[in-house]
Amino acid sequence: MRSILPLCVLTLLSACSQHPSNISNPSDVTFDEARFRQDIKTLASDEFEGRAPTTKGEQLTLDYLSNAFTQMGLEKPNGKDYLQAVPMVSYTASEQQVIRLGELQLKHRQDVVLGSRHDIAKVDINKAPLVFVGYGINAPEYQWNDYQDIDMHGKIAVILVNDPGFSRPDSGKFNGKAMTYYGRWNYKFEEASRQGALGAIIIHDTKPASYPWSVVENSWSGAQQDLVRSEPEQTERVKVEGWITYDVATELFDRSGLSLATISDRAAASAINLPLNQTASIAFENQAEYANSYNVVATLPGSSRPDEHILFTAHWDHIGVDASKDGDQIYNGALDNASGTAGILEIARQFAEQANNGHPLARSLTFIATTGEEQGLLGSRYYAANPIYPLDKSVAVFNLDSTNIYGRTTDYTIVGKGKSELENYLVDALKSQNRTAKREKYPESGGFFRSDHFSFAKEGVPAVFAGGGSEPVDEATAQYKAQMKLKMKGCYHNVCDEYREDWDLSGALEDLAIFYQAAFVLGNNRDWPGYYKGTEFNALRPAQEKQPNQQSVQKSKQLTNF
Incomplete structure (x- = not known):
């Protein structure tokens, strides 16, 4: 067991004095490293088979989490168990695919990864025109529409990854190097669908995507889950969607008499669309299977305002098993995200212990895996979309995804820093550890839109995704971090993301303390944090304070596009 640094600094002591006297001092709380490690190790074990939804691995995970919450004495929101059914459909495209773009015969996985989110036995597209649509963005607030004056029905959109701000950060459009939601792949497929396109193919490029082709191959092949959609939504969806490599795209454009590099520069300067004067023929078998997966939801009731909830989220799922691979076939997902799931378990245990000793928070805490x-x-x-507790009674969301395995740091990363007043609770808590809050090092990766907090943010609930840092606390930690980074290189969404006994989790435990302290303060006061003016979500729940003196986030008012 490793004790965390004292949690109640002067700012918190002041807040504590305003709380009922039965609230314990959070400096008494310690986090159990051995228990934290064991949770990660178990969830990421081969027995759990990579925790893919609707598999044996899911059932093992649900049982493990339910048993843990039962031992803590947390309430079951539906009265009988901790499970919220999530209706899903899994689409599996055959590994045997015939894909021709222009004169190029492409190899599945090596050159292209395609699938269909339709309940059809076979995809059979014959000579559909290919149209380059730049970044595939329709954003009126930026006076930008890559689909201007073009009918996409029966055509396949070819789209650049990220958004124009990445290539032209000083243009004044979008958000510079920091990706907007318009740069996310799911937005691009959804917008192509709204435009009536038959299909949508994104050109992968490692730097603006922030991950290599192997991540696309591993994440987009095999069964692809989705929520069960309404009939109108399903009918609107493009028939085929996926990715091609940059090298293949370069050759495709060459055969159209175009330079991909040159046309990409044009696409970053202004909205663009143009026919490639080539067609696509695509054929593969397709299968759809319906089954419920489950969120695990557990609540620790508040003492005086139990209808007001602070949420902790972490995703329990990972990619599962790929039987087509040679050697190791299990995507264990230890860092991503057994570590985050273990983190909310450990935080829940500490708050539950305090409540069981007669010191509950005023507000309720709800933990959602x-x-x-x-x-x-x-x-x-x-x-x-289907909240167990009303979103207008949800005060805030703290999201844990891939906790720190690289040792203690002097800084602390808040992804998308500058969006909401909720961040102030983390910043205040950091004083107890003499750490400073910083924005993520690579905002161009679009981290704010890539984890579960975003689902709540776009509904107006203040949500933060935070933890870790980039500055090691000392030279020994820096050397350890460099060595561990080499060991973990290429393991994101790969089979080598496995639990390691030599992980230094001291930094992760300090981060748990920050979340604990922030929730402690917010759980006992009457504040309702909001989003700052100039952010995407301000209209949904406005901040009461002015934004701190830092660069404002470019606004993106088209919330309907989310």
Whole structure:
């Protein structure tokens, strides 16, 4: 067991003095490293088979989490168990695919990864025109429409990854290097669908995507889960969607008499669409299977305002098993996200212990281990659309995803820093550890839109995704971090994301303390944090304070596009 640094600094002591006298001092709380490790190790074990939704691995995970919450004495929101059913459909495209773009015969996985989110036995597209639509964005607030004056019915959109701000950060459009939601792959497929396109193919490029082709191959092949959609939504969806490599796209454009590099520069400068004067022929078998997956939801009731909830989220799912691979076939997902799930368990245990000793918070705490995050934030999207507790009574969301395995740091990362007043609770808590809050190092990766907090943010609930940092606390930690980074290189969404006994989890435990302290303060006061003016979500729940003196986030008013 490792004791965390004292949690109640002067700012918290002041807040504590305003609380009922039966609230214990959070500096008494310690986090159990051995228990935290064991949770990660168990959830990421081969026995759990990569925790893919609707598999044996899911059932083992549901049982494990339910047993843990039962031992803590947390309430079952539906009265009988901790499970919220999430209706899902799994689409599996055959590994045997015939894909021709222009004169190029492409190899599945090596050159292209395609699938269909339709309940059809076979995809059979014959000579559909290919149209380059730049970044595939329709954003009136930026006076930008890559689909201007073009009818996409019966055509396949070819789309650049990320958004124009990445290539032209000083243009004044979008948000510079920091990706907007318009740069996310799910937005691009959804917008192509709204435009009536037959299909949509994104050109993968490692730097603006922030991940290599192997992540696309591993994440987009095999069964692809989605929420069950209404008939109109399903009918609107493009028939085929996926990715091609940059090298293949370069050759495709060459055969159209175009330079991909040159046309990409044009696409970053202004909205663009143009026919490639080539067609696509695509054929593969397709299968759809329907089954419920489950969010795990557990509540620790508040003492005086139990109808007001602070949420902790972490996704329990990962990619599962790929039987087509040689050697190791299990995507254990230890860092992503057994570590985050273990984190909310450990935080829940500490608050439960305090409540069992007669010191509950005034507000309720609800812990949600979500399903289907890896397939597009499915579990959190479903909860946000079908909340067990009303969203207007949900005070805030703290999201844990891939906790710190690289040792203690002097800084602390808040992804998308500058969006809401909720961040102030983390910033204040950091003073107890002499750490400073910073924005993520690579905002161009679009981290704010890539984890479960976003599902709540777009509904107006203040949500933060935070933890870790980039500055090691000392030279020994820096050397350890460099060595561990080498060991973990290429393990994101790969089979080598496995639990390691030599992980230094001291930094992760300090981060748990920050979340604990922030929730402690917010759980006992009457504040309702909001989003700052100039952010995407201000109109949904406005901040009461002015934004701190830092660069404002460019606004994106088209919430209907989310």
